[in-house]
Amino acid sequence: MSTSTLGSSVSAKETKDDKQYNSRALKYSEIFVDNNQDSITAYFRFLDLPLKGKTVLDLGCGDGYDLSQIKSKGAVIFGIDISEEMANLAQQKNPEGCIKVGSFDQIPFPDQSFDLVISKWAFQSTSYIDPIYREIVRVLKPGGQLIYLSSHPIRQFIEKKQKRKDYFKKEVVESVIFDGQITIREPSHTMNEYLSPTFFEYFSLESYEEGYDSGAEKVDGDVYPSYFIVKATRKTHQNSILTPHDYRLAIEVLIKTSEHNDLLIDTIRQHVLPKLKQKTRFLDVRSGAAIITKNIAREFTYTAALEPNQELAPIYKNFSGVWHRCSFADYTSSSLYDFVLCAHVLYHLPDQELKNFVEKLLALTKLGGICLIALMAPRGQHHQLQLSFNPNYVNSSHVIRILDYLGVSYTRLEAKNHFKGSSFQDMLSLCRLFVLDGTFSPKEWQAMPFNKKQEIQEKIVQFAKQLTTGRKGQYVLEQEEDYLIIYR
Numbered sequence: 109m110s111t112s113t114l115g116s117s118v119s120a121k122e123t124k125d126d127k128q129y130n131s132r133a134l135k136y137s138e139i140f141v142d143n144n145q146d147s148i149t150a151y152f153r154f155l156d157l158p159l160k161g162k163t164v165l166d167l168g169c170g171d172g173y174d175l176s177q178i179k180s181k182g183a184v185i186f187g188i189d190i191s192e193e194m195a196n197l198a199q200q201k202n203p204e205g206c207i208k209v210g211s212f213d214q215i216p217f218p219d220q221s222f223d224l225v226i227s228k229w230a231f232q233s234t235s236y237i238d239p240i241y242r243e244i245v246r247v248l249k250p251g252g253q254l255i256y257l258s259s260h261p262i263r264q265f266i267e268k269k270q271k272r273k274d275y276f277k278k279e280v281v282e283s284v285i286f287d288g289q290i291t292i293r294e295p296s297h298t299m300n301e302y303l304s305p306t307f308f309e310y311f312s313l314e315s316y317e318e319g320y321d322s323g324a325e326k327v328d329g330d331v332y333p334s335y336f337i338v339k340a341t342r343k344t345h346q347n348s349i350l351t352p353h354d355y356r357l358a359i360e361v362l363i364k365t366s367e368h369n370d371l372l373i374d375t376i377r378q379h380v381l382p383k384l385k386q387k388t389r390f391l392d393v394r395s396g397a398a399i400i401t402k403n404i405a406r407e408f409t410y411t412a413a414l415e416p417n418q419e420l421a422p423i424y425k426n427f428s429g430v431w432h433r434c435s436f437a438d439y440t441s442s443s444l445y446d447f448v449l450c451a452h453v454l455y456h457l458p459d460q461e462l463k464n465f466v467e468k469l470l471a472l473t474k475l476g477g478i479c480l481i482a483l484m485a486p487r488g489q490h491h492q493l494q495l496s497f498n499p500n501y502v503n504s505s506h507v508i509r510i511l512d513y514l515g516v517s518y519t520r521l522e523a524k525n526h527f528k529g530s531s532f533q534d535m536l537s538l539c540r541l542f543v544l545d546g547t548f549s550p551k552e553w554q555a556m557p558f559n560k561k562q563e564i565q566e567k568i569v570q571f572a573k574q575l576t577t578g579r580k581g582q583y584v585l586e587q588e589e590d591y592l593i594i595y596r
């Protein structure tokens with residue numbers, strides 16, 4: 109949905125319900141304060157914070173009543189509303205405020221502009237909540253807060269009114285509010301949609317309250333919550349350079365298009381399994397989405413998968429082996445393994461740690477067993493990309509140096525993998541993942557001046573552009589890999 113500043117129109121594919129407040133703006137503005145006393149009191153208890161000098165954005169600000177209260181606490185106020193009529197009223201009420209016509213899912217303000225984002229009785233007007241969270245994360249400063257009040261899903265369920273109601277089915281429900289003076293139409297929601305995985309990915313929930321507002325529709329004299337309030341803090345994501353959303357997008361492209369799993373599984377089946385004396389114990393270090401692990405685990409009596417990322421829990425639910433939710437550094441085992449696999453793991457390690465890591469991998473491999481280390485090779489397109497950002501990025505040559513130093517013999521097999529993007533955006537997010545996540549540690553990235561970061565981002569854009577295949581929307585990045593097979 110596109111946005112515009114106050115006075116001009118919103119040109120977008122809106123539904124007729126999006127702007128329903130245009131025809132009700134004045135009426136709503138006249139009567140809502142008297143009718144919403146319970147929710148207003150509860151909401152402003154949440155907003156009882158030191159706000160002097162803070163930048164505050166109100167989403168679906170209506171006639172600007174809430175912003176005027178916030179302004180009286182010394183905040184610098186901003187608001188958006190999809191209804192021009194409402195935005196006009198809000199601007200009149202708050203001449204010093206910056207009010208724009210716009211939608212929650214495309215907030216017309218720059219990244220990291222606000223200390224606090226607030227919203228009251230508005231999110232329920234829109235069909236999907238996750239896109240709102242993504243936009244809020246974009247415009248909130250790291251560590252900034254979100255406080256919102258929305259229609260309680262139980263209330264919307266009750267307002268469905270028909271006999272066999274389905275709580276989980278998204279339907280437009282009519283809400284007759286303020287003793288029948290106003291009727292609004294809004295899509296129903298579940299609590300899952302509000303407290304969604306996306307919400308928890310971006311925010312830490314600080315408090316939650318549900319309550320009843322006498323202005324809500326009264327259905328059959330039932331007593332039920334009509335609203336809920338959430339107070340949350342935007343996570344700072346100090347451990348990751350990319351936002352979890354960017355990260356997930358790139359991983360999706362990577363998983364969908366990479367030939368890496370097939371190449372590695374073929375190599376293990378051809379060059380590792382036939383050479384093992386015993387196939388009792390298999391260890392996969394940093395097993396990730398466990399695609400290779402599960403395939404190879406079938407050949408062994410016992411498999412251990414080391415993967416510290418708790419979010420991958422669903423993948424390991426029916427896993428036939430043992431999932432250790434710990435890093436390799438924290439892992440100890442008194443039993444050794446016939447086969448130890450470590451595929452594309454070592455990129456972030458400084459030299460000394462790299463040597464310790466390799467030594468530990470070898471120490472966990474039985475005599476007569478095999479350790480396989482897969483890493484990017486210092487050849488080809490992907491290597492050029494990494495090299496142009498960080499000449500010291502870890503690749504197979506670093507591990508080869510360590511193996512030579514330790515006097516350990518190995519066989520090196522070359523492989524060529526292709527990542528395919530079906531749009532420029534896909535390829536860009538992949539390149540950003542490889543460069544930003546693969547080249548810089550979060551600490552290095554945080555310490556970098558802003559203009560240097562911008563320069564890097566622009567260089568990634570230019571690199572991604574030249575990966576076009578000439579066919580519309582088709583981009584390919586070639587990655588050369590080395591598989592280092594160490595027979596103990």
Ligand SMILES: C[S@@+](CC[C@H](N)C(=O)[O-])C[C@H]1O[C@@H](n2cnc3c(N)ncnc32)[C@H](O)[C@@H]1O
Binds near residue numbers: 167227233
């Ligand atoms: C019930 S009113 C609440 C207004 C105000 N927050 C209050 O508590 O008095 C809901 C407001 O959300 C606005 N709204 C609905 N969908 C929106 C969207 N997608 N983006 C921005 N505002 C929206 C409506 O135009 C309306 O002004």
